[in-house]
Amino acid sequence: MSSIAVHGGPTPHAVLRDVVDWVRVVVGTVARGVVATLLGLALWAAAPAVIGWQPTTVMTGSMEPRLTSGDVVVSRPVASGEVRTGKILLADDPDQSGHLRMHRYVEDGPGGTLVTKGDANPQQDSTPLERSAVHGVAFLRIPFVGAPVLWLRQGEWTKVVVLALGLTALLALCTVDGSLRRLTVVDDERDDDGDGSDGGDDAHGSGGGPSDGADTGREARDDAATRLASGATTVVTRRSLRVHERRVQRLRRFGGAAAVLAIAGSVGVLVPAQAVAVPWSRTTVNPGSTFTAGTATGVPTLTCTAASSNTVTIAWTYTDPTVPNSFDLVNGTTQLATATTAGQRSLVYGGAGLLDLGTTYTLNLRTNLGNGWTATSTPTVKVKVVSVLGLASASCVP
Incomplete structure (x- = not known):
């Protein structure tokens, strides 16, 4: 069987x-x-x-x-x-x-x-x-x-x-x-x-005795030729x-x-x-060679309107003669969006983030003249953001 x-x-x-x-x-x-x-x-x-x-x-x-x-x-x-x-x-x-x-x-x-x-x-x-x-x-x-x-x-x-x-x-x-x-x-x-051990066994295999007096690694025990190969064994402890x-x-x-x-x-x-x-305004060339430093001024008005089903338009007014490098939409110190085109007075914001289940943020607009010369607007807008794995939407909150 x-x-x-x-x-x-x-x-x-x-x-x-x-x-x-x-x-x-x-x-x-x-x-x-x-x-x-x-x-x-x-x-x-x-x-x-x-x-x-x-x-x-x-x-x-x-x-x-x-x-x-x-x-x-x-x-x-x-x-x-x-x-x-x-x-x-x-x-x-x-x-x-x-x-x-x-x-x-x-x-x-x-x-x-x-x-x-x-x-x-x-x-x-x-x-x-x-x-x-x-x-x-x-x-x-x-x-x-x-x-x-x-x-x-x-x-x-x-x-x-x-x-x-x-x-x-x-x-x-x-x-x-x-x-x-x-x-x-x-x-x-x-x-x-x-x-290495296998190689030693092959070198000292059965048959054939020592040749030319070379040390074959064999040892005698109790006065008897046991013909046992003695090889160094590495023990990993x-x-x-x-x-x-x-x-x-x-x-x-x-x-x-x-x-x-x-x-x-x-x-x-x-x-x-x-x-x-x-961050300087234009230079007036005259006998006194005076310079006028540009002063950052916050925007006087800031509004939020729906641009589409998932984006909003943030608009503002600005009349100061000093032309800034950019207007930055910020939440505290975090910059969310920026407008760098000359004369631009609005931008579209659609939210961001990996996970946000309807948090309402109070946003300001920062006038940026460069080199840390900025002014943050007193007016604010409130925007609700919903975001899941980077797919975001924004809506204005009255």
Whole structure:
């Protein structure tokens, strides 16, 4: 009578465990890829300084949409004779001592000077640049790398804290598959030990005695030639595994700390250089050579009307002669939308967010002259926002 052994497939628990392990491997790999990308961007932003190029953090939206706040722009030094119309120049700001101006060279000015203008500004800059004040021509843009610098300068500590927590979580995700990788290393070591033992058995197999007096590794026990092969056996103990695991954890902590220091160091390199817009009004040329500083003024009226079934139109009036860089729709210190077109007196807002079940927000409009010179409107509007997984709608609240 014969019996047949029936082998079942993997149990559901084993399948689920394999799926979880694969998810851990994918998440860990993606997290390490994101960290590598961030470090690469930071390197691109900081490394050109070694060869004399100048990385600069864009602090305002005067060059939008080509350059946005928080971008890092690397400028290449050029001779004064190589400066061409249409190029974005980095130069000392003649209107603000100790500041830099990054605007486009639009035409020649009197006496060989350079007239510049921000792409988003309605007017040319009030004071032309001397050619000797030019540091270089914008060559490379690294998007959003300087955003933490901008947040620190504007006191947006919530975003800084969220970024720090996000980086910490990202570094933690880099190690989510660490135990799997350690198991792989231990298995490889055991496989190597097994291969070595097999090799020894082949070398000292049955048949044939020692030749040429070579040490065959055999030993005699009780004065009898037992012909047993004596080979070194590697024993992997729990203690050795714990020591190996602690060593790997220390290396991982050191690598994470090094990554954070590298990012922080690159940000530190970028902090000193900041390009800002010119917050001065027109210059009146007269024997007294007087200047008039532009004063930020809040809008006197602010209204909300329905634009469609899921968007609203925020409109305002503004009569001050000083032309701002932008009007920003804000909730407290959080910017929700912005208007940068000259003469624009309304914008459409449709809400935002991953999950918001009908919260009513009180919104203001901020007049932004650049370089932190702002004024927030006294009038407010109330808007109700509903958002699920990024699909949002907004409606006016009386």
